[in-house]
Amino acid sequence: xxxxxxQTYFAFTAGAASAPARAAAPAEALPDLLCGRYRLERLLGxxxxxxxxxxxxxxxxxxxxxxxxxxxxxxxxxxxxxPDAHALLYGEFALTLRLRHPHVIRPYxxxxxxxxxxxxxxxxxxxxxxxxxLLLERPSGLPWPALRDVAIxxxxxxxxxxxxxxxxxxxxxxxxxxxxxxxxxxxFGLGQPLEGVLPGLPRLSRSRVKAWTPCYAAPELLDGAPxxxxxxxxxxxxxxxxxxxxxxxxxxxxxxxxxxxxLERQLQRPPQLPAPVWAALRAALAFDPAQRGxxxxxxxxxxxxxxxxxxxxxxxxxxx
Amino acid sequence: MNAAPLSSAARTAxxxxxxxxxxxxxxxxxxxxxxxxxxxxxxxxxxxxSRLIVDGLAELPLAGxxxxxxxxxxxxxxxxxxxxxxxxxxTAACPDPVIGSTVVALLIEARRAAxxxxxxSRCYLWRAGRLYQLSRDHSxxxxxxxxxxxxxxxxxxxxxxxxxxxxxxxxxxxxxEVVELEVLPGDAFLLCSDGLYQDLAPEALxxxxxxPSAAxxxxxxxxxxxxxxxxxxxxxxxxxx
Numbered sequence: 173x174x175x176x177x178x179q180t181y182f183a184f185t186a187g188a189a190s191a192p193a194r195a196a197a198p199a200e201a202l203p204d205l206l207c208g209r210y211r212l213e214r215l216l217g218x219x220x221x222x223x224x225x226x227x228x229x230x231x232x233x234x235x236x237x238x239x240x241x242x243x244x245x246x247x248x249x250x251x252x253x254x255p256d257a258h259a260l261l262y263g264e265f266a267l268t269l270r271l272r273h274p275h276v277i278r279p280y281x282x283x284x285x286x287x288x289x290x291x292x293x294x295x296x297x298x299x300x301x302x303x304x305x306l307l308l309e310r311p312s313g314l315p316w317p318a319l320r321d322v323a324i325x326x327x328x329x330x331x332x333x334x335x336x337x338x339x340x341x342x343x344x345x346x347x348x349x350x351x352x353x354x355x356x357x358x359x360f361g362l363g364q365p366l367e368g369v370l371p372g373l374p375r376l377s378r379s380r381v382k383a384w385t386p387c388y389a390a391p392e393l394l395d396g397a398p399x400x401x402x403x404x405x406x407x408x409x410x411x412x413x414x415x416x417x418x419x420x421x422x423x424x425x426x427x428x429x430x431x432x433x434x435l436e437r438q439l440q441r442p443p444q445l446p447a448p449v450w451a452a453l454r455a456a457l458a459f460d461p462a463q464r465g466x467x468x469x470x471x472x473x474x475x476x477x478x479x480x481x482x483x484x485x486x487x488x489x490x491x492x
Numbered sequence: 493m494n495a496a497p498l499s500s501a502a503r504t505a506x507x508x509x510x511x512x513x514x515x516x517x518x519x520x521x522x523x524x525x526x527x528x529x530x531x532x533x534x535x536x537x538x539x540x541x542s543r544l545i546v547d548g549l550a551e552l553p554l555a556g557x558x559x560x561x562x563x564x565x566x567x568x569x570x571x572x573x574x575x576x577x578x579x580x581x582x583t584a585a586c587p588d589p590v591i592g593s594t595v596v597a598l599l600i601e602a603r604r605a606a607x608x609x610x611x612x613s614r615c616y617l618w619r620a621g622r623l624y625q626l627s628r629d630h631s632x633x634x635x636x637x638x639x640x641x642x643x644x645x646x647x648x649x650x651x652x653x654x655x656x657x658x659x660x661x662x663x664x665x666x667x668x669e670v671v672e673l674e675v676l677p678g679d680a681f682l683l684c685s686d687g688l689y690q691d692l693a694p695e696a697l698x699x700x701x702x703x704p705s706a707a708x709x710x711x712x713x714x715x716x717x718x719x720x721x722x723x724x725x726x727x728x729x730x731x732x733x
Contacts, residue, residue: 201512214547217575218540218591248540308574346575 202246206285206292210244222247222261226297242280246292258291260361265293266373267338267363275329277358298356303345303415313418316444320475322348322355323412327472329357330408334401334468337369341399343407344388345414364399387420391427391459402461405468409456412471416442421457431459449474498600500526501706502729503714507687507722514538515685515727516546523554524600525565526729528613530685532659533591541576541593541661548572549597558601558672565597565608566668569660576661592661596627596683600733605681606672611659613727614689617673618680618701623694626671626681630658654686680709681731687724691717706730 204212210227217224225244232240245264251257265282280294301309303322314322326348333340340347341362349356365373384393390406393399406427413421421439422430430436436459441450452474455466498521506513514531516539529545531538548568554561576592594611607615612629628634632655636647647653658667680701689697692713700712709730717726 214551215540215543216547218537218544223540248537302575304574305571308571 201249201288202290203285203288206244206246206288206290207283210242210292210294212244213241216243222251227294229294241297242294243297244292244294246290252289252291261291261293263373264359264361264363266370267360267365268295270336270338270370271333273329273332275325275355275357276332277356295358298349298351298358300349300351303348303350303411306350307345307414307418311418313414313416313442313444316446316479319412319416319444322350322415323475324472325355326357326408326412327468327475329355330404331468331472333357333360333363334366334404337366339364339366339399339401340404340407342385342388343404343411344385345411348411362399386426387422387424389427390461391431392461394426394428397461400461401468402464405456405464405466405471406458406461408468409453409466409471412453413442413457416445427459446474446477446479448477498524498731498733499706500729500731501710502526502727503710504528504685504727505714505718505722505725507725508718509721509723510725512539513725514542515687515725516542517683517727517729518546518549518597519729520550520554521731523552525549525552525554525561525597526681526683526731527595527597528683528685528727528729529593529595529660530611530613530687530725530727531591531593532656537591538593541591544576545569545572545593545595545660558599558604558606561599561601562606562608562670565599569595569608569610569668570666573660573663573666577664590662592659594656594659594685598681598683598729598731600675600731603675604672605675605733606670607681608668608670610666610668611656612654613683613685615671616682616684616697616701618682618698619676620678621698621702623698623701626673628669630669631656675733679733680706681733682709682713683729683731684713685725685727687722687726688713688717688728690724691720691722691726701730706732 209231210229212225212227214226215223216226223246227242227244229240229242247257247261262282265279268277268279277298278296282293284291330340338360340360341364342359347357347359349358388407388410390403393403410421422435425433425435436457439454452466452471456464456471458464500519500521502517502519504513504515504517516529518527520526527546527549529542531542533541549565552564552568554564594613596607596609596613596615598615599606607626609615609627610630612631615626617624617626632650633647633653635657636642636650637644660666682697682701696716700709703709703712710728713728
C-alpha cells in the first residue's frame with residue numbers, strides 16, 4: 173500500500189528511557205470525562221503520540237460561557253507508562269505557552285486525570301481547514317494573492333517562535349489551520365527549545381528520540397542532526413512551494429532520495445511566483461544547510477514586497 | 493431532511509477474543525445517514541481511525557437532495573483519508589504502519605437510497621423475502637475471485653486472503669464505490685463489519701432482517717453471533733425505512 177508522505181515518524185531508539193520498571197497496572201481506557209471537567213465530544217485528529225478531541229469544558233459551561241469548547245490533546249494508551257512521552261507532551265505545552273502570537277495556537281492548560289493516569293493539554297479550539305485539506309480542494313495550488321495571504325502570517329508565526337527560542341520541528345501542511353479568525357500554526361509536539369531556553373525543561377535527546385515527516389524533513393535531520401532554524405526553514409520552504417505549485421517540490425521523495433536523484437535540478441518556478449520570492453524559496457530548499465542561503469526574514473521580505481507589474485518593469489528599464 | 497425519522501437500531505461489541513473494540517457505528521435517522529467503520533492498526537490506532545470516520549460523518553450538515561448529501565459524505569471521507577494518511581509512525585519496530593478503517597455508509601432521502609463504501613464492511617438489502625449483498629468487498633479474496641475466477645473456498649485459503657484492497661487512510665488516493673437504488677415498501681438494510689457476517693450464514697442474516705423491527709433484528713443478530721466464537725469485533729446497523 174502507498175504510504176502517505178505526510179506521516180510523522182516518531183521512534184524511541186535503542187537506549188531510550190524504557191517503561192517504568194515497577195509493575196504498573198495497564199493504563200485505563202480514555203474516559204469520556206477527564207478531571208471531572210472536560211467531556212470528550214468528538215475525535216478531531218490522530219497525532220504523533222495520541223489524539224486531539226473536541227471537549228466541552230463543563231466548568232465554563234456552568235458559568236454560562238456560550239463557547240465552552242476546547243481542543244484536548246492526550247497521549248495514546250501505549251505511551252501512558254512511558255516517562256519520555258509524558259515529558260514530550262509537557263514539553264509541547266511549555267514551548268507553546270512561551271509563544272504569544274496571533275498566528276500561533278493558544279494553549280490553556282496541562283493536567284493529569286488521576287484515575288486513568290492520562291496527561292493531557294487543553295488548547296483553543298480552531299475551526300477551519302488545514303493547509304493539507306486546502307491542497308485537496310486546490311490541487312493546482314493557490315493564486316498569488318491567496319498564497320501570499322497564507323505565507324506572510326505563517327512566516328511571521330515561525331519567526332516569532334524562533335525569536336522566542338522555540339523550534340517547531342515538524343512543519344507540514346497538516347500542522348497549519350486556516351481558522352475563522354486567521355491562520356494558526358500548531359502542534360509543537362516535536363518542538364525543541366534552543367540552547368539556553370527553558371533550561372529546567374527535560375530535553376529530549378534526538379539521539380534517543382527520532383521524529384520526522386519524511387517529505388518535509390531537512391536532509392540533515394534524516395542524517396541524525398538535531399533540528400535547527402535551518403531545518404524548520406527547509407520544511408517551510410517545501411510547504412510554501414507545495415501551496416504555490418500544488419505539488420511537493422521533490423515529488424514527495426524524502427530529502428535524501430531527492431538529493432541522491434539530484435531532483436533540485438528539476439525544480440520549476442510556479443508561474444504565479446514573483447522572481448524575488450522564487451529566488452528566496454529556491455535558496456531555502458537547498459539540501460546542504462550551509463548552502464541554504466535564505467532565512468525567514470528574507471523570505472518574509474520577499475513575500476511582503478509589492479509585486480511590480482509589467483508596465484512598472486518597462487518604465488524602470490526605460491529610465492535605468 | 494427526511495420528514496420523519498426512519499426506524500433503525502445499531503450495536504457494536506468487542507467479541508470474545510479481542511481486547512479492544514476497533515469498530516464504530518453511526519445512527520442519524522433524522523438525517524437519513526447510518527454507517528459502520530472497522531478500524532485497523534496497532535496500539536488502538538484502529539479504534540481511533542474508525543472513531544474519526546464516525547465522528548466526522550456525525551458532524552456533516554447533510555443539506556440538499558441525495559446527490560448533494562452523497563457529495564458531502566464523499567468529501568468527508570476523502571478529507572479523512574488524507575488526514576489519516578498523516579498518522580504518525582510511533583515505534584522504530586514498525587516502520588511502515590497502517591492506521592485506517594473500512595467504511596460502509598447508507599443514505600436515504602425520500603424513496604432513494606445510496607450505499608457508499610471502501611473495504612470489506614458490507615451493506616445488505618432484505619427485499620421481498622430475499623437477501624441481496626449491495627456492496628462488493630474490497631478485499632484480496634474478492635479480487636482473486638473476480639480476476640482469477642477461482643472459487644470462494646480457494647480464495648479463502650490464500651495466505652493473505654483477508655487483506656483489504658481499499659480502506660480509508662491507507663493510500664494517497666481513496667476510491668469509493670457507490671450503489672444507488674429505489675427504496676420499496678418492506679425493504680430492510682443491514683450495515684455490518686466482517687466480525688458479524690463471517691460468523692453468520694446468509695440465511696441467519698435474512699431471518700433476522702425479516703423480523704418486524706430494527707431493534708429485534710439487531711438483538712437476534714448479536715445473540716446468534718455471540719453464541720459463536722466471536723473472534724473479531726462485531727457491529728450491525730439495521731434500517732427499516
